[in-house]
Amino acid sequence: MTILIIILSVILLAVVLVQIAKINEITEQIRGEEETLTSSSATHGKWLLVFCVLFFAGFIWCCLYYANYMMGYGPHESASAHGGTIDSMFNVTAFFTIIVFVLTHIALFWFAYRYRYTPGKKALFMPHDNRLEMIWTAIPAFVMVFLVVKGLVAWNEIMADVSEGEDYMEIEATGWQFAWNLRYPGEDGKLGVKDFRLIKPGVNDLGQDWNDERNLDDFNADELVIPKGKKIRIRIIARDVLHNFYLPHFRVKMDAVPGIPTYFIFTPIKTTEEYRQELRKYPEYNIPSDPSDPASLPKWQTFNYELACAELCGKGHYSMRRVVKVVSQEDFDKWNATQKSYYLGNIRNTEHDPFKGKNLGLELKSKAKDLESALVKALDTSNTNMGDRLLQLDNIYFETGSATLNADSEFALSCLKRCF
Ligand SMILES: [Cu+2]
Numbered sequence: 001m002t003i004l005i006i007i008l009s010v011i012l013l014a015v016v017l018v019q020i021a022k023i024n025e026i027t028e029q030i031r032g033e034e035e036t037l038t039s040s041s042a043t044h045g046k047w048l049l050v051f052c053v054l055f056f057a058g059f060i061w062c063c064l065y066y067a068n069y070m071m072g073y074g075p076h077e078s079a080s081a082h083g084g085t086i087d088s089m090f091n092v093t094a095f096f097t098i099i100v101f102v103l104t105h106i107a108l109f110w111f112a113y114r115y116r117y118t119p120g121k122k123a124l125f126m127p128h129d130n131r132l133e134m135i136w137t138a139i140p141a142f143v144m145v146f147l148v149v150k151g152l153v154a155w156n157e158i159m160a161d162v163s164e165g166e167d168y169m170e171i172e173a174t175g176w177q178f179a180w181n182l183r184y185p186g187e188d189g190k191l192g193v194k195d196f197r198l199i200k201p202g203v204n205d206l207g208q209d210w211n212d213e214r215n216l217d218d219f220n221a222d223e224l225v226i227p228k229g230k231k232i233r234i235r236i237i238a239r240d241v242l243h244n245f246y247l248p249h250f251r252v253k254m255d256a257v258p259g260i261p262t263y264f265i266f267t268p269i270k271t272t273e274e275y276r277q278e279l280r281k282y283p284e285y286n287i288p289s290d291p292s293d294p295a296s297l298p299k300w301q302t303f304n305y306e307l308a309c310a311e312l313c314g315k316g317h318y319s320m321r322r323v324v325k326v327v328s329q330e331d332f333d334k335w336n337a338t339q340k341s342y343y344l345g346n347i348r349n350t351e352h353d354p355f356k357g358k359n360l361g362l363e364l365k366s367k368a369k370d371l372e373s374a375l376v377k378a379l380d381t382s383n384t385n386m387g388d389r390l391l392q393l394d395n396i397y398f399e400t401g402s403a404t405l406n407a408d409s410e411f412a413l414s415c416l417k418r419c420f
């Protein structure tokens with residue numbers, strides 16, 4: 001129905017335009033060509049001036065109305081350490097381009113009015129003017145050089161890779177149609193190696209090599225959870241087509257290219273809760289989050305940072321959104337410790353496990369030393385904080401006919417000691 005109405009409206013508009021043109025033709029014949037041209041030029045000129053005023057009024061209204069929704073202003077100051085540099089680049093670029101935008105548009109409409117057709121007036125023939133050439137070459141060149149140099153300095157600063165011995169956490173984001181796979185390094189803090197030939201859909205989506213011990217504690221998460229104040233290095237990979245790892249609130253944006261790993265390093269400086277408290281001060285975020293339900297929570301309270309794909313990668317592109325949570329280091333450690341290793345949960349002792357039926361690496365045993373005391377503490381019922389802690393006891397096995405834990409169990413338990 002809507003489409004029919006739109007088609008009918010377009011047809012009617014075309015008919016009206018044809019009729020107006022016909023009327024113009026007839027009046028031209030009656031009043032003479034020159035007189036018609038003069039009066040229609042004057043009408044056009046005046047309406048263009050009116051349009052110019054309305055256009056700028058709309059522009060200013062938009063800027064004011066959307067100010068608090070835009071990144072870089074009011075409540076949306078950057079949530080990452082480097083974000084301020086990017087915001088200042090955007091602001092400087094906007095400053096110069098808005099000046100040019102306003103001046104050229106005023107000139108455009110004013111000239112259309114001022115130099116409209118008037119009988120007897122002749123256009124000035126000016127084939128060349130050195131001074132004008134100098135002005136409109138030198139000024140843009142100067143501004144461009146300034147912007148490019150500022151951009152290069154910012155790029156080198158933000159894209160500098162982590163140096164040796166620096167404290168940071170690496171997370172891997174693999175984009176595919178249509179989701180992100182977020183891989184965390186687990187307890188050892190290191191991501192294991194991968195080989196694309198090992199990829200098996202549903203079993204080993206990333207092609208992790210289980211012979212590499214660093215892979216054994218890696219886990220995948222549905223949300224990107226990161227600790228405030230910690231340097232995060234995101235290793236960005238695409239499995240099929242181009243994607244783009246985009247964290248708007250952190251001013252993080254980098255292409256995910258099949259075959260060419262990229263990265264982005266940033267440090268979150270505001271927890272999700274701190275960001276919500278900022279939003280709370282603005283009326284735009286004190287309205288119900290669900291417009292159809294006035295009793296729903298206010299917008300600031302339901303706010304979440306998000307990870308989006310910023311590359312149109314196919315029909316399911318929109319569904320690549322993921323929630324990003326910035327928490328304190330303490331909360332992160334708790335969360336990190338309750339995550340389940342992909343290897344232990346999905347691969348261990350299956351046909352895909354190179355260690356099937358065998359004990360895991362020897363060095364894992366060294367981690368077992370503190371386990372006993374950790375377990376005693378965990379099971380101590382006098383610990384009043386037990387209520388909010390989750391104790392996962394998967395993959396715990398004893399040696400046959402004895403009370404000794406086997407090496408696999410020690411590995412599974414090793415994460416628990418950090419929880420308690
Ligand atoms: Cu995508």
